[in-house]
Amino acid sequence: MLEIKNLQASIENNKILNGINLSIKAGEVHAIMGPNGSGKSTLASVLAGRTEYEITGGSVTFNGKDLFDLEIEERAREGLFLAFQYPQEIPGVNNVYLLKAAVNAVRKHRGQDEFDAYDFLSLVKEKVKFMEMDEKFLHRGVNEGFSGGEKKRNEILQMLMLEPQLAVLDETDSGLDIDALKVVSKGVNAMRSEERGILMVTHYQRLLDYIKPDFVHVLVNGKIVKSGDHTLALELEAKGYDWLLDAEAA
Amino acid sequence: MTTSSNNLAVMKTGANLVLSDLFNSIKLPSEQQKNALTNLLEQGVPTLRTERWRYTTLRKAISNQLKLVDTTTGELPQHPALAGFDAEKVTILNGQLHGAISITGAELNISNDVSKLDSHKHDDGFIDNTNIAFVENTLKLDISKNIEQLIVLHFHHTIASSLLANRLEIVAARNSSATIVVLHTSDNDLNSTLVPVTTLNAGANSQITLINVQDLGSHTFQLAKTHAHLNADSLFKFTQLEIGSQLSRHDVVVDVLGKGAEFVHSNLLHGTEKQVLDTHLDVYHHVDHTQSSMGVKAVLDDKSRGIFNGKIYVEVDAQQVNADLQNNNLLLSKFAEINTKPELEIYADDVKCAHGATVGQLNEESLFYLRSRGLDKEAAEKVLVSAFSRSTYYGLVPSVLEEWLDARLGFES
Numbered sequence A: 001m002l003e004i005k006n007l008q009a010s011i012e013n014n015k016i017l018n019g020i021n022l023s024i025k026a027g028e029v030h031a032i033m034g035p036n037g038s039g040k041s042t043l044a045s046v047l048a049g050r051t052e053y054e055i056t057g058g059s060v061t062f063n064g065k066d067l068f069d070l071e072i073e074e075r076a077r078e079g080l081f082l083a084f085q086y087p088q089e090i091p092g093v094n095n096v097y098l099l100k101a102a103v104n105a106v107r108k109h110r111g112q113d114e115f116d117a118y119d120f121l122s123l124v125k126e127k128v129k130f131m132e133m134d135e136k137f138l139h140r141g142v143n144e145g146f147s148g149g150e151k152k153r154n155e156i157l158q159m160l161m162l163e164p165q166l167a168v169l170d171e172t173d174s175g176l177d178i179d180a181l182k183v184v185s186k187g188v189n190a191m192r193s194e195e196r197g198i199l200m201v202t203h204y205q206r207l208l209d210y211i212k213p214d215f216v217h218v219l220v221n222g223k224i225v226k227s228g229d230h231t232l233a234l235e236l237e238a239k240g241y242d243w244l245l246d247a248e249a250a
Numbered sequence B: 001m002t003t004s005s006n007n008l009a010v011m012k013t014g015a016n017l018v019l020s021d022l023f024n025s026i027k028l029p030s031e032q033q034k035n036a037l038t039n040l041l042e043q044g045v046p047t048l049r050t051e052r053w054r055y056t057t058l059r060k061a062i063s064n065q066l067k068l069v070d071t072t073t074g075e076l077p078q079h080p081a082l083a084g085f086d087a088e089k090v091t092i093l094n095g096q097l098h099g100a101i102s103i104t105g106a107e108l109n110i111s112n113d114v115s116k117l118d119s120h121k122h123d124d125g126f127i128d129n130t131n132i133a134f135v136e137n138t139l140k141l142d143i144s145k146n147i148e149q150l151i152v153l154h155f156h157h158t159i160a161s162s163l164l165a166n167r168l169e170i171v172a173a174r175n176s177s178a179t180i181v182v183l184h185t186s187d188n189d190l191n192s193t194l195v196p197v198t199t200l201n202a203g204a205n206s207q208i209t210l211i212n213v214q215d216l217g218s219h220t221f222q223l224a225k226t227h228a229h230l231n232a233d234s235l236f237k238f239t240q241l242e243i244g245s246q247l248s249r250h251d252v253v254v255d256v257l258g259k260g261a262e263f264v265h266s267n268l269l270h271g272t273e274k275q276v277l278d279t280h281l282d283v284y285h286h287v288d289h290t291q292s293s294m295g296v297k298a299v300l301d302d303k304s305r306g307i308f309n310g311k312i313y314v315e316v317d318a319q320q321v322n323a324d325l326q327n328n329n330l331l332l333s334k335f336a337e338i339n340t341k342p343e344l345e346i347y348a349d350d351v352k353c354a355h356g357a358t359v360g361q362l363n364e365e366s367l368f369y370l371r372s373r374g375l376d377k378e379a380a381e382k383v384l385v386s387a388f389s390r391s392t393y394y395g396l397v398p399s400v401l402e403e404w405l406d407a408r409l410g411f412e413s
């Protein structure tokens, strides 16, 4: 579903990604871990189409299409979803309006009819309940004045509504208390399926207690230096990142 | 300062000549009208060298094509903005009043008399003088109690190449309240110049909401003034939406005269094509314990220009004043332009005043976020523009008007 080959990216002439190789197949859950500043968010942003980064080498195909040929919104409509590390506040744009516009844009792309207002609203309400959110969040501005945890829940709510093929979750666990972490994990686990891929980016292994990945990769200085199964995360928890940094330097 | 030789020099320039010739075609001008003309000509029609008119030329607005309106009849318009209103509506067509208001506590009358509010020295008086010199009938709206029903006044103009001065004087009695919608429209290709003046005398503890929608035709000029006197504990909410016209200059002057009085202002300058939208706002806090908060937003596309000049004055003894003036501007095209100058002039020492202005394009992060959810670039931009613009009228105007404004400005709901 997603093939990343030797991906290199830089910003303002600083190389951030130094040749990433990663293959995600439908049904798989991958976790990318790594110290702060290793390039995790950069990778997520490049996949979603943020334009500040210059792609200096390599390729990414998504369902057989060259990802870099697609506009930001085309990637979303093809089924790529990024849950942001820092979701943007957009005052004056209704949360529920955005959800509806987003869902309908994706449906239209798939050749489906737009939702009628009633069906849409009952679906949203069901998902809001599932995410243990108050319905009043639907009528607030997008992320406007939301707490950190509420923003993360809102990202997952959007994901549940959009039902992406591939969900990229950037530090979705950061800033969550244990109850919120459980709810967010419940949302992510609800998305796990044979047709869907999930790429979780995280600094801590805490999240992986709730969402068990099939593969764990360690990103250091813009490169994957080690891959393994979920036990690698436990090893990192015990040993930290230093032994890998040393290995990288050697 | 004015001598007769100055006067002559002034008279020679085109715009002054146009106005004095026009005045000569009035059959029986009153003393008030004659005085206003004298004042007008003594000062002269402002030019680009006049400080308060630096960015707005009157060259086209006061052209020698102009004539005065003969009393005529015309088709009474049914404006879509007013369709859904459950309100008392009257139309003022080409200066003539059609219809009546039949609410107890609100009386609308026509009068030949002008009761000008005392003007502060900073106001150059041009619009007022022009209005009084050429006004035929003054509409007097007296609010004497709490009025739940909306009052809607629709000014519509259909006579080409004409100069028309409408005047609306609102007097709100002590403890009264009302919401008044004033809509200004004209035929789209109408190349006329309208000089509407609205005054409000807000009595003690009165609450007046005035919603002024300017949606004139794209060839029409407007030189408008809104002037309010706020007495003790009164609340004046003024929502000003400048949408249409070729050029709209609107002077807003508010004298806060009584303790506990408050002014709340929201203003949208929505420019497209080659429109020029110019608002000059002057708020004078004459006494202590008064408040004002003003939010002015311009959304300018194509080659449109916005001018915003806003000033808060706080007099020496006006302690404990709370005043805030914010001007935020969105430029949607590289040819669009804004000249903005928010200012404070404060002579008291125990006050809380803030002012600021921003000029920008759409927020890149917000655009990225919306597009990452599947909205195309154009749709995402529209969503952000509408959010910005709507903040000037959502929750401040009746919902039927919100809907109409959304439709008029092309915003999806």
Ligand SMILES: Nc1ncnc2c1ncn2[C@@H]1O[C@H](COP(=O)(O)OP(=O)(O)O)[C@@H](O)[C@H]1O
Binding pocket: A011, A012, A014, A016, A034, A035, A036, A037, A038, A039, A040, A041, A042, A043, A052
């Ligand atoms: N917009 C930017 N401008 C300059 N440097 C950046 C920018 N974004 C990221 N970087 C740099 O790239 C590196 C990787 O950042 P990031 O991808 O956010 O790391 P992580 O998410 O793993 O913590 C850091 O050194 C960071 O300072």
Ligand SMILES: [Mg+2]
Binding pocket: A040, A041, A042, A085, A171
């Ligand atoms: Mg990060």
